Amino acid sequence: MNNTNFWIYLLIMAGSTYLIRAIPFAAVQKRINNQFIKSFLYYIPYTVLAAMTFPSALYATGNVIAAAAGLFVAVIFAIKGKGLTLVAALSCLTVLIVEIMMKYIA
Template sequence: MIIRDFFIYLFIMAGVTYLIRVLPFVIFKGKITNTFIKSFLYYVPYAVLGAMTFPAILFSTGNYISSIAGLIVACIMAFKEKSLLIVAIFACVTALAINLICMVI
């Protein structure tokens, strides 16, 4: 890649990122009072995080069985209100164990 092209891409990316972050401040000058918009904006980060994380969970190990087993264990531990670290550790250990079992079989 030519250095000139790299800097062109970099400046375009920086400009787009800056616009995305500044545009809400320019559009919404006052306090948002509409309850629908407030609730929508409240749940958008969770929806985006879920949409980005869920496919990564299923394709992370290369084996659907171990990925789904880790997901199930993570959901069970989360419903039992365990900490995020405990949920992640149990899900990773489960996925690793199932992956190793599948490799042996």
């Protein structure tokens, strides 16, 4: 990776992420009452994460079937209310098991 590019990108990424966190924290003293903005801000974290996960995650492991199985397991355990770490670990484990099964059994 080109070094100049990297530093500019890093500055934009770290700087914007910092400012978007710190400015409202330091500046805002009163509650937002605009219902549309409140609703939009409520939904946006979830729509971002959902759009980042699907369909990209299906292609993250190099094996679509194993990834789909891993995501399915993640959804099941997440719905059961298991923590972030456990859900992440189980989804990885599922991918590994399915990949091994496909390689040595099928």
